[in-house]
Amino acid sequence: MTLQIAADVDGRSTSRALATAGTWLAGVFLAATALIAMTFIPVTGRGDIVLGIAGLAVTGVAVVAALRTASHLRAVLYTIAAGLTLGLYAFVVTGVSVAAASPGAAPASDYVLLSMPEFAILVVGIAARSLGRSLVLGTLALVVGPGLVQLAAWQQGMRLALDVPVVASWIALSLFVVSLWVGRREAARGTAQMLDSALAEERDLANARFSARAADWVADTVLADLRALAAAAPGPLEDRTLQSLDRDLANLADTSLVLSGPEIGASASRSLASVPLLVSVVRAAEQQGLRIRVTGDTEVINGVRPSDARNLERAIAECLDNVRRHSGQDEAEIAVYFSPPEVSVMVSDAGVGFDVDAAGDETVGLRVGVIDSIVEAGGSVQIWSRPGTGTAVFMTVPGAPA
Amino acid sequence: MSGPAAGRAPSRSVPLGSVRAPRGSTALDFDPLAAISARGFLIVVAAVCLSAAVALTVTTASQVSSWPLAIGALVALAAGFGWFIRSAFDFTVGVTNDRYATAFALLAVATVLNSLGSLGSNVLVRDDWGLLTLAFALMAAAPFRTAAELGLYTGVSTALVTVLSLLHVFFSPLTAVPIPVIVLVACAPVLALGLGAMGYARVLLTGIYAERLAQAEARDRQFDALRQRFIDEDGVGAIGPLRDEVVPFLARLRVAGELTADDRVRAAELTALLQAAVDGSRPIDSLGDQVDVFIDEAGLSLRMHEDDRATIRAVLRELNQSPRRTPGSLVLELLEGEEDRFGIIRCSSTDVRSLRAEVLPFIRMMRLMMSTASGEVAGDELLLHFDLQRLAS
Structure with missing residues (x-):
């Protein structure tokens, strides 16, 4: 009924979304590294690269586990595990690189086979539920990830080089996390206040409705x-x-x-939380004084293409506006039907009706532009009405099951 | 999480697996206040990209073969992010797919110019900032656009990066690395951040949508609980003399089955008393309870849209809670002009600029919920203006 804002006040959805993003990010970098490392097996004849790739796989599992766990201690342990297995991979790969390269031509410790998995481990902290924990995990990942990689490279006699892109990525990632948290904190403050106000508004409205009903009943x-x-x-x-x-x-x-x-009872829009398109039009009509009954398989509207959904929304809004202005009634019904692959919506009232055949193009109940946009998108609009028998507008648009 | 959100119990009871949000919707459609953090994130991403681009252009100057193209790339990059940020701060339209497509196109041009600017002298593809900024632009778009659209942009970016890296394989003196490896290294950032952005957009939308359904359930529960409380507390019987005098009178008449002359007089007395009580029990506007002075001569308040009322109530509550507010100075004025309806909130403070900073998130929230809203300082007074366009007839 009031303020259909869904807010991620406790940050769980954002955290879960960031964990998913981190999983993809780490997964792509680790997979790309593993693919490249594999190409070196036939070239160098070194089977121990497989051991390094296995280390990478464990690194990936540990990074995902650190992103998904709710426990900070476990996230720390998973990050250390990811760093250790990344170190194992680096020990193998740098050993192969140094041995396979001609003297003086071995790459430095900032080469791409080490950089890409280092990017992957840096994301472990992005899904943490506090800024402090996020920064601690990210910094720990920098120490145990790239740190152990440098150690392994040094052990294998590789020339050491500061991996500037990795350090820059850590700085950038820290800035991103800080900006997200600062913004979230500000938004959450507003959101919490807004939700409280919305509930208070709804509470007042309900009590007003009960009081009005009680007063009407006593009077009657x-x-x-x-x-x-x-x-x-x-x-x-x-x-x-x-x-x-x-x-x-x-x-x-x-x-x-x-x-x-x-x-x-509550307004019709309250029961339509799962169908945002109908919520907005029904609520707007209710605000104008109409009472709306909604029937049928409403959620199929969610499967309609966005462009068709916009046309449908405009058409329904216009139908309800016509009911309010011309029908002489303050009640209307919206019925939703799904007949694959089409979704149909009928808006009807029991008002004064009109003679469709006698009406001009601009007065058939819907503006021509609205009808055209539905028809051009493969839908159809039919209007049934006779003086004294009410009006029904039947609209069909292509859709898919929601 | 700090602030008022800290003590809030999670309302989610809708299993995520059963949730499917409408096609074409984004998390910001359901949680417009999250645009505050999305915009901040975008600015940081843009700053990082521009800094990285300038730094890499300078540090790899030896690889630049055409300075006009290199500078053109930086200009296109600034234009792309500038347009992206401008769209994000447009409170009425926002980052539509068309607007994001424009920003993405400018960033793609920047990527191409950056790449062509070092054609023939490029040593390492990973030094090309264009590939990174394209990837970051996908990441920054995650809160604004749908997973499907981000998938399309990721595909386009991957194709573009593949073509550019192949171009360098044939025209630049790259190190002797197999072609697939060069392409893979070039594509990895775009794929990683693009797929990450898709996952973020999809999971966040599902979570926010589930929250929306859970909140609808919570509202239903609140409505039922309020109704039950009204009944338990005998809200009907509390109207004037109904329970104490009218019911005994009617019960006595029912038992007697006969009306006397005294009963007629008593019935007339009770009618007057009850009529006055019924008139007095009609709901009054609770928005006025939030302020020290409430001016609404045109009676707009009760006709306002519930969302607008909730928004104003939130702002008033925040101002009421502020220790910076001068007691007794909070005024809400709703006015009807010849062609428009608008409202003004006034609040005095000895430190009015700090008060404005304190309520800034709420001014932004008003801009999200209403067509126009602004906040300004006039002397020691904070003035918040807003339009009222959604009014019941």
Whole structure:
């Protein structure tokens, strides 16, 4: 009903999303490294490269585990494990590189076969649930990852070189994480306040609705009966009056009856949280005073192509606007049907109706532009109406099951 | 997480596996406030890319074969990120697919110019900043665009990078490394960050959408609980003399089955009392409770859209909680002009600039929720203006 903002206030969704991003990032760099390393097996004849690649695989598993765990201690342990296995890989690969290269031509310790897995390990901290933990894990990864790689290269007699892209990546990653957290902190503050306000607004609205309903009921029943009594002649009460008194007393004994019925229920848009397209149009119409009933398999609308969904949204909004302006009714129904591969939506009312054949192009219930955009996208629009029999607009667009 | 969010219990009860968000939607569609962090992230990404591009251009100057192309690449890079940032800060349109496509095209041009600028003298493909900035642009787009669109851009980027790296294989004196290795090294950053961005966009959207469904359930529960409390606390019976006087009177009449002259008088008295109570029990506007002075001569408040009311309520609550606010100075004024309706929030403070900084996230939030909203300092007063376009008739 109010403020359909879904906020990741506790940061769990963002953390999970960052863990997924980190998994892909590390996975691609490690896979690319493993592929390149494999090409060296036939060239050098060194089978121990397989051991290095196995180390890389364990590094990948440890990085993913560090990204996914909720425990900071376990994330630290997984990061150390990732660094150690990366060190094993580096020990093997640098040994092969030094042995296979002609004297003086061996690469330095910043070559690509070492840089790419170093990028992969640097992401271990991005999904942590606090900025401090994120920076600690990232820095630990820099020490145990590239740090142990340099150590392994030195052990194998390789020329050492500071891997500038890796250090720059660590700095950039730290900046990204800081900016994300600062922004998130600001957004979360606003979001939490906003959600509290939305709930308070909704609470006030519900209480206002209950109070209004109670006041209406008292005015329609008890107050009317009291007025009738004040105007009645003294003497025995009529059966009709006694029945009214029975009804009033029964309802006052159990007031839940007063607060039941569709008019006291929430707006239709509340039950449509899973169909954002309908939420926006229904809520806007309700705000203008219409009561909307929504039926059918509403979630299939989620499967409609975005461009068709926009056309459908405009068309439904226009239909509801027409109901409000011309039907003489304050109620409308939206029915959703799914007949693969098409999604159909019918907007109907029981209002005054009109003669479709006699109406001009601009007054058939929908602007020509809206109809054209649906038809051009492979859909159709049909309008049924007769004076005094209400109006139904049936729209069909291509869709897929949601 | 610090701040008000810290004590909030997670509302999620919808299993993620069963959630499928509408096609073409992004996480920002459901959580527009997250645009605050997405914009900050974008600025840092842009700064890092521009710094890296300038630094690499300078440090690998010996590999530059055409300075006009190299400088053109930097200009295109700045233009691409400039357009991207401008779109992100456009509160009405945002980063649409068309706008992102424009930014991406400019960045792709920058990548091509950067690559061609070192054609014939390139030693290492990994020194080409264009490949990295294209990858970073995909990463920065993750909050703004859908996973499917990011997949398309990742594919285009990979193809472009492959072509450029092959160009260097044939025209530049690259080290004697097998061609597939050169291509793989060139494509790895784009693939890594592109696929990462896709995963981020998809998982975040699912999580936020699940949160939306969970919040809808929570609202249903709150509505039912409020209804039950209204019944338990006898909200109906609490109307004036209903429970204490009217019910005993009606019950006595029902038992007696007869109306006396005194009963008629009593019925008339109770009618007057109850009518006054019913009139008094009509809901009053709770938005006025949030301020020291509430001016709404046109009666706009109760006709305002619920989202707008919630937004204003959030801003007022934040101002109310601020220790910088001068007590008694918070004013909400809703005005109806000949053609438009708008509102003004006034709040005095001895340190009004700090007060403005404190509520800045909420001013941004107003811009997200309303068509226009602004905050300015006038003397010792903070003035927040906003338009009211969604009003019930």
